[in-house]
Amino acid sequence: MLFDDRRAFATLVEQHQPTIRRFFLHQTMGDEMLSDDLAQETFIKLYYSIKQFKGLANFSTYLYRIAYNVFQDHLRRNRFTDTTDVIPECATSTHNDTHIDITRALQQLTPTERAAITLYYIDDRKVEEVASILQLPTGTIKSHLSRARNKLADFLKNNGYE
């Protein structure tokens, strides 16, 4: 890709934006505006760093790694604002009950567990890919997945999803 070719970059954004926006939608527990802002930040960071991409890893993994780092930065910036108990306004006002349920379910998890479970179950990635994106050892990812699975299973059983 020509690095300053905006048309090529626009095609790349167009191609990957639905999955990146969906990733952020799960991390922010349904906050669409915030998800779109974070997704934009991800693509802008990609634009600056694309020259560093050597093609050794999967491009999608590389993009998700940037996205995860953007989300970590966002969490760090807002570390004094505890949003874990609050369902985002837009999630309650624009989505149906189904989405509120997944929002509540994801609220049971820590940000790392949420990222791991989203990548593993929703994006169908392998544990190794999840480990590469979250920059953690595969053993740690397996632990996070196991803990997250137990928490979600308990939540679902307690809410009649059996």
Added chain:
Amino acid sequence: MNNNALHHDEEKLVKEFLKTHTHEPRPNVWFTKRTINKLPEHRSSSCKIIMCITTFLSVVACGILLYLLPNDIITLEENNITRSLLSIYTAMAGMIILVALQVIRLIKTYF
């Protein structure tokens, strides 16, 4: 129920729930356009080199002016002092503006 079966059931329950209840972002036709608009202005590498050299030369020229002019002030008549001071202030202002512009560009590029 043994541990494996329990684990399998939980896995199935979570997997099915997440697959069927996943958030899907609403189509946003403006997303790509907005993202592209936020990208930095395109400049070729030769343009960047010319800008750097011009800035460097301007700063050096302003520095030389600042160094040379104060020595002349003492020997000049009263009317010329004002003119010389104006030159100094202009050179200083020019230098400050150039440096400030470069700093702003650097901040915009990297932060």
